[in-house]
Amino acid sequence: MGKVSQKCKLIVWDECTMAHKKTIGALDRSLQDLRGNIRPFGNSLILFAGDFRQTLPVIPRSIPADEINACLKYSTLWRH
Secondary structure: OHHHHHHOOEEEEOOHHHOOHHHHHHHHHHHHHHHOOOOHHHHOEEEEOOOOOOOOOOOOOOOHHHHHHOOHHHOHHHHO
16 A cells, blocks of 8 residues: 555545544655655645535534534645
């Protein structure tokens, strides 16, 4: 999987809006390590797809504020 990740030109993540922001951060750190590049996502082209207006991450036994704070828009990576 690591060799495939190093060689791919485009990564498409459909329904990324359902993922916790820490999951996206883990992908960022993994691609930086695999590609030996400290730029966001190892300087890979990432296409995040999903409905940002309607879908939030699913967090069991949480309040709505927890779900909003866990979404990609509240990640430090969002500014990139």
